[in-house]
Amino acid sequence: MHDNNDIAIYIHWPFCKSKCPYCDFYKELYININQDDIINEYITSLYRYHELLPDRCVKSVFFGGGTPSLILPHNIEKILNTVCKLWPLYSDPEISLEANPNTDSATLFSDLKQAGINRLSLGVQALNDTDLHFLGRTHNTADARQCLEKIVKTFDNHSADLIYARPEQKLAQWHDELKEITSYGLKHLSLYQLTIEENTVFARKNIKPLSEDKALEMYKFSGDFLAAKNYPQYEVSNYAVPQFASRHNLTYWQGGEYIGIGKSAHGRLKINNKHIATVYPFIDEELTQQQRAEELIIMGLRLTKGIDKKTFKKICGLNLYDCINLSKLHILEELHLIKDTSDHLYATKCGFPVLNQIINELCV
Numbered sequence: 261m262h263d264n265n266d267i268a269i270y271i272h273w274p275f276c277k278s279k280c281p282y283c284d285f286y287k288e289l290y291i292n293i294n295q296d297d298i299i300n301e302y303i304t305s306l307y308r309y310h311e312l313l314p315d316r317c318v319k320s321v322f323f324g325g326g327t328p329s330l331i332l333p334h335n336i337e338k339i340l341n342t343v344c345k346l347w348p349l350y351s352d353p354e355i356s357l358e359a360n361p362n363t364d365s366a367t368l369f370s371d372l373k374q375a376g377i378n379r380l381s382l383g384v385q386a387l388n389d390t391d392l393h394f395l396g397r398t399h400n401t402a403d404a405r406q407c408l409e410k411i412v413k414t415f416d417n418h419s420a421d422l423i424y425a426r427p428e429q430k431l432a433q434w435h436d437e438l439k440e441i442t443s444y445g446l447k448h449l450s451l452y453q454l455t456i457e458e459n460t461v462f463a464r465k466n467i468k469p470l471s472e473d474k475a476l477e478m479y480k481f482s483g484d485f486l487a488a489k490n491y492p493q494y495e496v497s498n499y500a501v502p503q504f505a506s507r508h509n510l511t512y513w514q515g516g517e518y519i520g521i522g523k524s525a526h527g528r529l530k531i532n533n534k535h536i537a538t539v540y541p542f543i544d545e546e547l548t549q550q551q552r553a554e555e556l557i558i559m560g561l562r563l564t565k566g567i568d569k570k571t572f573k574k575i576c577g578l579n580l581y582d583c584i585n586l587s588k589l590h591i592l593e594e595l596h597l598i599k600d601t602s603d604h605l606y607a608t609k610c611g612f613p614v615l616n617q618i619i620n621e622l623c624v
């Protein structure tokens with residue numbers, strides 16, 4: 261649920277030390293970059309958003325990438341100081357940063373904590389050297405392990421990203437990686453199924469993904485294994501110790517307002533009852549109620565709890581049943597792929613692996 265004046269802030273840092281062959285995110289090589297200029301541009305942009313949204317209260321800030329662990333800690337502090345100067349903050353804001361093990365240094369994590377970061381998400385991706393090499397990562401398992409140990413010592417809230425369903429991966433190997441990653445005491449895990457995206461090096465090399473059956477077997481295994489380790493799934497790719505779901509990312513999935521700063525970042529705002537989509541630096545477009553409703557359905561069904569019907573109406577002003585195909589809904593219910601209760605609409609465990617098809621059927 262959202263209070264009317266909650267807002268999340270996403271800061272996108274598109275620079276990376278190298279480009280991973282599977283990655284389709286917007287990124288640039290970190291060469292000849294004047295960090296101070298970019299940080300000043302971000303700060304100017306925060307001021308501009310403040311003029312538009314002076315009465316908001318910031319509940320989370322997320323530094324995502326790219327590789328935001330390349331931002332010098334004093335620049336992180338500069339941005340966070342600006343946010344604090346412009347808006348009131350929740351008493352316990354979630355301030356996250358995505359780190360890549362290839363940027364580690366003796367004091368990186370303690371410096372980031374000192375700068376105001378209170379949640380660290382580490383891009384581990386694999387816990388064996390053959391697969392890290394295949395994924396084109398420039399860190400090895402020893403680096404990842406060292407970072408994992410440091411982040412659990414330094415922060416109270418932490419997460420790691422892993423990519424599974426790699427072409428040659430066996431379930432037994434994945435089991436070992438899950439066993440290891442759950443041994444560090446992290447509060448949150450994101451597990452992404454490897455996708456071969458168009459226009460990536462993997463696509464050009466014609467790398468074939470693991471078969472759908474095997475990928476599904478790994479997905480189901482992960483859910484059961486992590487639930488038994490006290491990481492229940494709460495979103496298609498996300499698992500957390502209870503109370504440690506990413507509050508920032510929940511904003512996207514639950515249709516809250518967020519500002520996007522940085523090249524290729526986008527935002528969603530509600531101003532004078534109008535739904536505004538922003539693309540950095542400030543191009544904006546008004547969304548119709550129906551467009552916003554469709555986004556809420558697509559995002560909300562990613563959550564295991566699904567769409568909260570009252571919140572849906574409060575955000576977009578429409579009844580959920582007026583925005584979905586009801587005859588398809590009944591068929592999906594009969595197939596046990598979706599469940600419709602008095603207050604929520606959600607995809608079942610069987611429905612989750614075919615979520616995209618479910619959404620295509622429901623959204624007309």
Ligand SMILES: C[S@@+](CC[C@H](N)C(=O)[O-])C[C@H]1O[C@@H](n2cnc3c(N)ncnc32)[C@H](O)[C@@H]1O
Binds near residue numbers: 327
């Ligand atoms: C925006 S990326 C940034 C993370 C950070 N730069 C890093 O690489 O560690 C967020 C996550 O998306 C996942 N990801 C990126 N491309 C993917 C792909 N093609 N298939 C599956 N997961 C992918 C990775 O797990 C990655 O950590």
Ligand code: SF4
Binds near residue numbers: 276278279280360
């Ligand atoms: S996966 Fe991360 S480090 Fe690799 S290119 Fe993409 S954003 Fe950069």
